[in-house]
Amino acid sequence: xxxxxxxxxxxxxxxxxxxxxxxxxxxxxxxxxxxxxxxxxxxxxxxxxxxxxxxxxxxxxxxxxxxxxxxxxxxxxxxxxxxxxxxxxxxxxxxxxxxxxxxxxxxxxxxxxxxxxxxxxxxxxxxxxxxxxxxxxxxxxxxxxxxxxxxxxxxxxxxxxxxxxxxxxxxxxxxxxxxxxxxxxxxxxxxxxxxxxxxxxxxxxxxx
Numbered sequence: 001x002x003x004x005x006x007x008x009x010x011x012x013x014x015x016x017x018x019x020x021x022x023x024x025x026x027x028x029x030x031x032x033x034x035x036x037x038x039x040x041x042x043x044x045x046x047x048x049x050x051x052x053x054x055x056x057x058x059x060x061x062x063x064x065x066x067x068x069x070x071x072x073x074x075x076x077x078x079x080x081x082x083x084x085x086x087x088x089x090x091x092x093x094x095x096x097x098x099x100x101x102x103x104x105x106x107x108x109x110x111x112x113x114x115x116x117x118x119x120x121x122x123x124x125x126x127x128x129x130x131x132x133x134x135x136x137x138x139x140x141x142x143x144x145x146x147x148x149x150x151x152x153x154x155x156x157x158x159x160x161x162x163x164x165x166x167x168x169x170x171x172x173x174x175x176x177x178x179x180x181x182x183x184x185x186x187x188x189x190x191x192x193x194x195x196x197x198x199x200x201x202x203x204x205x206x207x208x
Contacts, residue, residue, distance in 0.1 A: 006134045013139025013170075015077030015177030022083045022171055026136050027052070030085065030171065033132045037124035040117040041103060045093030046125055047163050049086040060084055063156035064145045064168070077177050078141065081170035085129060086145075088163035089122040122166050129169055139174030142167050 001009075022030075031048060039045065051057050061079055094117060095108035105112060126142055133140035144167045145153055153165065195201055 001135050006131050010130060010134050012141040012143075012180065013172075013174045013177060014074045014141055014180075015175050016081045016139065016170070016172030017175050018080040018082065018172075020082065020173040021052070022138065022173075026138070027083065029136065030129045030132050033128045034085075034087070034125040037121060037128050039121040039124075040094060041097040043094045043097040043118075043121075045090040045097075045118050046122045047088040047090060048125075049088065049157060049159070049165075051084040051086070052082065057081075057084055059156050060086075060153070060168075063152040064149050066146055066149065074178065077175075078143070078170050081141075081172040083171040084168055085171065086165050086168045087122045087126045087129075088159065088165050089116075089118040090163050091116070091118045092162045094118045119164075119166055126167065126169055129171070133171050137173075138171055140169055140171045142169050144168075 027050065031050070034048065035044065035046075037046075051060055057079075061075075065075065091110070092108075094113075095110070097103065098105045098112070099108050110116075130140045130142060145165050150165070153159065154161075159165070
């Protein structure tokens, strides 16, 4: 599939065929592509929890959703996904990396960082998984784990404290689902979000 087509087709899929597992070679490509994401200082401070077994997936939903389950319409379809990947960011890996001699910093202060790149880079990795899923003819959805459920999630899967889940990705063969009502907002045109040379200078209209 051409890259432009992959980007155009990408959307959050919330309903899957529970009887079609993701082939092992596709799971491997999802992860291989994820670790090709850029990372500051090549710190690669990420970790991925892969859940394929039904018992593991059920344990995830029980731990990571409000009330221990959740019966909302969107979640019913999400729970059918045969694969869940949880990307984690490790801040310590970045603080340690930039305290090394070639970076010139002598401490591990977070105040030096303009933004928390450990989250940015792990988000890049998650996006590469989303795009890879489309390229493989699959659907995928990125969603957050509620803060009040993080403790239960960590306990359920033995996640070390230094690894922070930035969300989770469901993957599988898509079946008809309900489009998000948020899509009614429409996609903002380029001339509203692009500024050339100076903020407030609109993107020129290239349409004929």
